[in-house]
Amino acid sequence: MILKDKILTTSNSAKIQAGQKQELDVAFYLRRAFKDHPQVFVFNDLKFKHNDETAQIDHLIVYTYGFILIESKSITGEVTINEHQEWSRSYRGNWQGMPSPIKQVELQLAVLKSLLRANAPLLLPKIFGKLQQGFGGREWQSVCAISSNAIINRDHTPKATQERLVKSEFIADKLLQMMKLPASTPNALHFLSTNVRPWFNEESLGKICQFILEKNISLSSQNHSNATTQINELKPPYQQVVTHTEPVIEAQTEPEVTLSKEIVLTCKQCNSSASLQPRSGRYGYFVTCGICEANTPMKAPCPQCSNAHTKASKRKDSYSLVCGNCDETVPIRF
Known part of the structure; x- marks a missing residue:
């Protein structure tokens, strides 16, 4: 790959x-x-x-x-x-x-x-x-x-x-x-x-490849965006849900208007989106699956700029993904 x-x-x-x-x-x-x-x-x-x-x-x-x-x-x-x-x-x-x-x-x-x-x-x-x-x-x-x-x-x-x-x-x-x-x-x-x-x-392997991409001093964000997508396709721990005002468009075409964005978490082990319980640990926030008990980090590239330098934040009972590059804040749903 x-x-x-x-x-x-x-x-x-x-x-x-x-x-x-x-x-x-x-x-x-x-x-x-x-x-x-x-x-x-x-x-x-x-x-x-x-x-x-x-x-x-x-x-x-x-x-x-x-x-x-x-x-x-x-x-x-x-x-x-x-x-x-x-x-x-x-x-x-x-x-x-x-x-x-x-x-x-x-x-x-x-x-x-x-x-x-x-x-x-x-x-x-x-x-x-x-x-x-x-x-x-x-x-x-x-x-x-x-x-x-x-x-x-x-x-x-x-x-x-x-x-x-x-x-x-x-x-x-x-x-x-x-x-x-x-x-x-x-x-x-x-x-x-x-x-x-x-x-x-x-x-x-997925973590190592993602880490190398994050450490790379790149002149182009497009290469990083494409590579991040390929890594996540190995075994995606999340899905990006984007609601558009436009009808269904062909792949690789950028939407003109975006009404809302959110990160929908799924278990990295069984891909279930049910019975996920939020947790926090040494390396940040994650969810524990109530079905297979696997842990999945609240981590994803920024939907706005595709930068991988993001982190999860908590406010009361709500969680969000915050981008360190463009300051975009996206809700995390599970």
């Missing part, structure tokens, strides 16, 4: 234009391979800050067992890597050194890992309701995708580097080889296997 697309910037720089084309090429192959994959979530063009460090990731793959970062590199000519993992490339017959994209992507991965580990209590469940899970055992990998028209001199390239260097058109094959995904999503029966790989369940 594609959760974030590449945001193009206008530039007269030939270098920037070439870099953007390379990222778009990689994004194209990722979309072709994983747009409908239930265990793979693709983010293109991410930027976030953590502990005074800024990470800029060309492509991020979040999948059942972990994370893969992809560094896109536009190279015209020949590229070679020596035994010290030092990179050189030729341009019009002249050789010059260049920064290692493998080292660059490793630095971005370290920031992402630190960010997610610091927020593990928000993203991962507790074992037996007591022991907080962490990101230990999950897979953290990285790879570099270079231009299809580049010539890779692999004669003296260290094997470890060769395995992480791929041309754009082979990126999907390489990722599938790295991920080793099973035919179906893992479940509790996988613990009986002799080769257990810690995995993220559906709820955790």
Whole structure:
């Protein structure tokens, strides 16, 4: 599933234009391979800050067992890597050194890992309701995708580097080889296997992807809006009800007049809207289902601007969703 697309910037720089084309090429192959994959979530063009460090990731793959970062590199000519993992490339017959994209992507991965580990209590469940899970055992990998028209001199390239260097058109094959995904999503029966790989369940994957979108420093709210909708479609804990003065309109057409908006909560476990009891806890307000006893947070993107930075508020016996971006206040009904 594609959760974030590449945001193009206008530039007269030939270098920037070439870099953007390379990222778009990689994004194209990722979309072709994983747009409908239930265990793979693709983010293109991410930027976030953590502990005074800024990470800029060309492509991020979040999948059942972990994370893969992809560094896109536009190279015209020949590229070679020596035994010290030092990179050189030729341009019009002249050789010059260049920064290692493998080292660059490793630095971005370290920031992402630190960010997610610091927020593990928000993203991962507790074992037996007591022991907080962490990101230990999950897979953290990285790879570099270079231009299809580049010539890779692999004669003296260290094997470890060769395995992480791929041309754009082979990126999907390489990722599938790295991920080793099973035919179906893992479940509790996988613990009986002799080769257990810690995995993220559906709820955790949804929280992690939503968290990454919220942390992204984006120039476009439209990409964020589309991605938020896709995440919630995995297992929606709520429904947005909008009453219009206009007759029924086709999908993807914006209503001209909106009379009222509200958030209608349903249980994330059984999708029931009956017997929901409001509660409050460490991470805010939520409801408990009287049928299956599951807890569902009072959390949803803003219906007005689609921003995910919202929170539930209470006034007497009424609850509302307040947007931190546009200050829109929407009633919550259950």
